[in-house]
Amino acid sequence: xxxxxxxxxxxxxxxxxxxxxxxxxxxxxxxxxxxxxxxxxxxxxxxxxxxxxxxxxxxxxxxxxxxxxxxxxxxxxxxxxxxxxxxxxxxxxxxxxxxxxxxxxxxxxxxxx
Amino acid sequence: xxxxxxxxxxxxxxxxxxxxxxxxxxxxxxxxxxxxxxxxxxxxxxxxxxxxxxxxxxxxxxxxxxxxxxxxxxxxxxxxxxxxxxxxxxxxxxxxxxxxxxxxxxxxxxxxxxxxx
Numbered sequence: 029x030x031x032x033x034x035x036x037x038x039x040x041x042x043x044x045x046x047x048x049x050x051x052x053x054x055x056x057x058x059x060x061x062x063x064x065x066x067x068x069x070x071x072x073x074x075x076x077x078x079x080x081x082x083x084x085x086x087x088x089x090x091x092x093x094x095x096x097x098x099x100x101x102x103x104x105x106x107x108x109x110x111x112x113x114x115x116x117x118x119x120x121x122x123x124x125x126x127x128x129x130x131x132x133x134x135x136x137x138x139x140x141x
Numbered sequence: 142x143x144x145x146x147x148x149x150x151x152x153x154x155x156x157x158x159x160x161x162x163x164x165x166x167x168x169x170x171x172x173x174x175x176x177x178x179x180x181x182x183x184x185x186x187x188x189x190x191x192x193x194x195x196x197x198x199x200x201x202x203x204x205x206x207x208x209x210x211x212x213x214x215x216x217x218x219x220x221x222x223x224x225x226x227x228x229x230x231x232x233x234x235x236x237x238x239x240x241x242x243x244x245x246x247x248x249x250x251x252x253x254x255x256x257x258x
Binding site for chain 2: 129
């Protein structure tokens with residue numbers, strides 16, 4: 029299994045739709061997980077952190093299934109401004125100190141009017 | 142919130158020249174910074190870990206003599222691409238973890254787009 033693997037994109041959805049992205053990871057010792065958003069030719073920006081079973085922030089919900097080593101990101105009521113590439117990020121190695129991050133290849137979302 | 146800056150934001154150079162990229166943490170001290178590279182349509186790949194006061198550690202396959210890293214202070218790390226060639230053209234991004242944040246949340250610089258002619 030790859031260190032971090034994501035759904036291939038692009039996902040084309042209309043405004044208002046609900047869309048879900050999946051991500052699997054290989055490091056069973058990982059305790060924290062992240063979803064980053066990256067706009068074209070820009071740096072990644074942290075969208076959500078996931079430390080326990082899940083996390084919700086407005087229209088965004090991230091869920092974690094440790095047994096299956098699987099993380100998901102759900103976006104409800106999609107907006108045009110949600111169009112971006114969503115990166116699943118998992119720390120490599122021990123969960124102490126400053127951790128190296130492993131990035132998935134990203135899933136591209138295109139929200140249309 | 143925390144801010145990380147990079148300079149320059151873009152650079153075009155001739156093959157064989159060296160290019161220096163600066164990464165600064167603006168409102169916090171960073172004893173560790175990370176350097177990434179991103180080729181078109183690919184994800185970020187970690188190149189090296191920059192450590193203040195000691196040598197950088199490089200990921201497998203990254204040439205330390207080609208990508209020189211200097212972490213001169215608690216707020217500045219520099220990456221020098223020596224004898225750059227067209228295949229070095231890429232988007233270079235640094236990040237700095239903030240030790241007082243839960244799980245050391247990392248903040249990314251805006252990136253430097255390098256084009257080698």
